[in-house]
Amino acid sequence: MNYVSLHFLIFISITIALYFILPLGKRQWLVLLAASYYFYLSAGARYIGYILFTTIIVYVSALLIGRIQESAKRERKSHPEWDRAQKKAAKAAAKKKSRAVLISALIAGFGVLAVLKYGSFTISLLNAFTSRFGMELPPLRFILPLGISFYTFQAMGYLIDCYNGTVKPERNFLKIALFVSFFPQILQGPISFYGQLAEQLYAPHRFDFKRFKYGAELCLYGYFIKLVLADRAAVMINAFTKAGYEGFSGTTILFVVLLYSLQLYADFAGGIDISRGIAQILGIDMPINFRQPYFATSINDYWRRWHITLGAWLKKYIFYPVAVTKPFLAMPAAIRKTRFGKTQLGDHMAKVFPATVATMIVFIVVGAWHGAGMKYIAYGIYNGGIIMISMLFEPVFKGWMKALHIREQSFGMHVFRIVRTYLLALVGYVPDLAQSCRGWVAMMVRMFTDNNAARAKDEIWGTLGFQTFDLWVIFFVFAVMFIVGVLREARPKESLRARIDAKPFPLECVLVAACLVTVLVFGIYGPGFSPTQFLYVQY
Numbered sequence: 001m002n003y004v005s006l007h008f009l010i011f012i013s014i015t016i017a018l019y020f021i022l023p024l025g026k027r028q029w030l031v032l033l034a035a036s037y038y039f040y041l042s043a044g045a046r047y048i049g050y051i052l053f054t055t056i057i058v059y060v061s062a063l064l065i066g067r068i069q070e071s072a073k074r075e076r077k078s079h080p081e082w083d084r085a086q087k088k089a090a091k092a093a094a095k096k097k098s099r100a101v102l103i104s105a106l107i108a109g110f111g112v113l114a115v116l117k118y119g120s121f122t123i124s125l126l127n128a129f130t131s132r133f134g135m136e137l138p139p140l141r142f143i144l145p146l147g148i149s150f151y152t153f154q155a156m157g158y159l160i161d162c163y164n165g166t167v168k169p170e171r172n173f174l175k176i177a178l179f180v181s182f183f184p185q186i187l188q189g190p191i192s193f194y195g196q197l198a199e200q201l202y203a204p205h206r207f208d209f210k211r212f213k214y215g216a217e218l219c220l221y222g223y224f225i226k227l228v229l230a231d232r233a234a235v236m237i238n239a240f241t242k243a244g245y246e247g248f249s250g251t252t253i254l255f256v257v258l259l260y261s262l263q264l265y266a267d268f269a270g271g272i273d274i275s276r277g278i279a280q281i282l283g284i285d286m287p288i289n290f291r292q293p294y295f296a297t298s299i300n301d302y303w304r305r306w307h308i309t310l311g312a313w314l315k316k317y318i319f320y321p322v323a324v325t326k327p328f329l330a331m332p333a334a335i336r337k338t339r340f341g342k343t344q345l346g347d348h349m350a351k352v353f354p355a356t357v358a359t360m361i362v363f364i365v366v367g368a369w370h371g372a373g374m375k376y377i378a379y380g381i382y383n384g385g386i387i388m389i390s391m392l393f394e395p396v397f398k399g400w401m402k403a404l405h406i407r408e409q410s411f412g413m414h415v416f417r418i419v420r421t422y423l424l425a426l427v428g429y430v431p432d433l434a435q436s437c438r439g440w441v442a443m444m445v446r447m448f449t450d451n452n453a454a455r456a457k458d459e460i461w462g463t464l465g466f467q468t469f470d471l472w473v474i475f476f477v478f479a480v481m482f483i484v485g486v487l488r489e490a491r492p493k494e495s496l497r498a499r500i501d502a503k504p505f506p507l508e509c510v511l512v513a514a515c516l517v518t519v520l521v522f523g524i525y526g527p528g529f530s531p532t533q534f535l536y537v538q539y
Contacts, residue, residue: 001042003187003274004227004525011039012278019282020207028204032178032282039183040146047145050116051181054109058155059176061105062162065098066169102163106156113152116142121372147186149369153313155180158194160317167194175202184275184282188268190289190309193316197286205283214497215280217512221484222273224515227523229477230267233259235524236464241433243463245443250450252459253443261422261429262478265294268307287312291492292485297417299386299424310369314362322361328354345395352391359391360384375431375440382428473522 001008015035024030041048072094076087119140127136158179161167170176179198185191240248240256248256272289279286289308296302303311322328335341335350360381367380390397401408427444434440460466488496500508 001039003271004223004231007042011035011042016281019205024204026202026204029175029178029202032182032201033174036178036181036183036186040181040186043146050112050145050148051151053112054152054155055173055177055180057105057108058159058180059170059173061101062159062169062176063171064101065159065162068094068097068101069165098163102159105159109152109156109159113148116144116148118368118372147188150189150191151180151186153310154185154191157191157313157317161194167198170198178202184279185286187275188271189307190272190276190287191313192287192309193312197284200284203283208283211283212281214495214501215277215282217497217500218277218280219274220277220512220515220519222270222275222277223519223523224270225266225477225481226270226274227519227525229474229481230263230270231524232470232474232522233263233266236460236466236470237263237433239464245434245439245446248459248463249452249455250446250448251453251456252464254447255456255460256433256464257426257430257443257447259474260433261294261426262474264429264432265290266477266481292489293425294422295418295485295489296421296425297414298390298421299383300390302421302425303383303387310366314365318365319358319362323354323358328358331357345393348395349392352394356388356391359387363387373436375434375437378437378440379428379431386424 001011015031019028019031019035022028022031037048040051072090076082076090079086082090119142123137123140130136158167158176162169170179175198178201179194182197182201237256237260240252245253269290276286276288287309291305291308293302293306296305331354332350335346335353338346340346341350363380363384364377365380366383367376367378370376370379398408406413430443431437431440434443461468484496487499491499500511
């Protein structure tokens with residue numbers, strides 16, 4: 001069920017009405033569960049088994065882990081005569097059992113994701129080797145279930161939290177089913193932690209007009225940037241990828257990459273805004289997933305602003321566990337024993353090296369999360385490599401700035417960092433438009449060596465079907481997004497919707513009406529048009 005459809009608008013209207021009208025009391029959340037499974041079934045009934053399998057795995061495993069931990073506590077209490085060593089041994093035995101359950105569940109949950117998402121890619125890699133000996137494995141063909149990466153990560157995060165003892169296992173299977181399948185976030189996130197979301201999901205909520213208004217405004221802005229900018233840009237970008245970069249000049253490729261950076265942000269951020277807006281109407285606050293990423297001053301800062309919830313998940317469940325392992329904790333001492341480690345730069349690198357290696361591991365996972373293929377792994381290594389270099393050589397870069405008498409906090413330096421970061425992020429977008437790592441490199445080379453403005457004009461306005469009208473519409477939406485970003489960046493702790501609400505009522509009405517009219521008049525939708533599916537839907 002696409003957000004951009006009459007079916008969805010009817011569905012969400014009925015869901016909101018039933019949620020607040022039916023006298024269910026503490027069982028109000030059952031409406032959300034029914035709506036979530038209807039939403040998922042509408043995307044394809046044959047895929048319901050996958051999300052049910054993940055739900056059952058985490059539900060049963062969490063209960064088993066909880067029972068093992070509770071049993072161990074009771075055993076220790078029932079033996080007050082035990083000394084410290086005996087208590088420690090009993091606790092270690094219980095932890096070993098819990099870890100076995102956890103690992104088995106993680107293998108099962110992530111195994112389904114791995115087979116569906118990476119099975120075909122793995123077979124192609126094996127065939128590249130075995131074909132030399134006249135053997136080839138049959139290809140695998142899978143269509144990814146809706147939001148499988150999002151609900152798998154969220155479900156497994158809950159299980160890990162149960163193992164760590166930060167949350168208690170939920171005994172009601174239907175509640176876990178809702179946490180895993182909650183429909184506003186199943187499409188493309190955000191990824192929530194159980195402690196953030198569960199209490200809100202299960203608590204009863206009364207209709208609140210202010211929340212309804214704020215949520216509706218957030219949805220409207222999401223539709224504004226999705227339908228007017230992202231889907232309009234998608235028409236040209238799809239024409240480019242269908243034709244292949246080989247037939248275009250470097251200037252055209254650069255134009256398309258710039259346009260894609262706007263489409264990607266408007267598409268993903270717009271979808272998240274719609275999801276968060278719907279949840280807010282229902283009385284549920286989902287975490288913010290974007291914080292003006294194109295105002296970032298470094299790639300590290302960019303990833304703290306872009307897809308925030310994915311970064312938070314990876315930091316909690318991969319970065320920190322890896323960084324505190326014995327080999328990583330031993331790295332600084334090993335480096336300091338060398339001659340280089342006794343230098344000022346060496347001492348700095350000894351401090352940050354474990355974190356940089358853990359960061360690279362995280363970004364390899366980020367690359368793999370984005371898709372199956374070497375270009376995605378390369379994308380992760382590209383981003384992780386930039387962050388590693390910036391962390392390892394930070395004293396060198398600061399020394400250069402001091403030698404060149406550049407004030408680090410100056411406005412000019414701040415703007416330079418924003419532009420530099422955007423350009424570095426832009427390079428990372430190129431593989432989305434290329435078919436391979438080789439295509440990524442070829443497109444970059446062509447952008448620098450094949451510049452022809454006259455030819456690019458014919459290609460953009462001819463082959464890609466770009467119109468001057470489209471240019472003005474996209475520029476207008478970009479200007480609005482820029483102004484909104486500046487206002488949010490200037491006062492990050494204050495809600496922009498609350499600031500608009502504080503203005504005179506007629507002004508608020510004009511802004512909302514202008515946004516609505518722009519969507520209705522300039523949005524890409526309606527008969528004869530197949531709505532563009534969100535780019536992150538099958539991640």
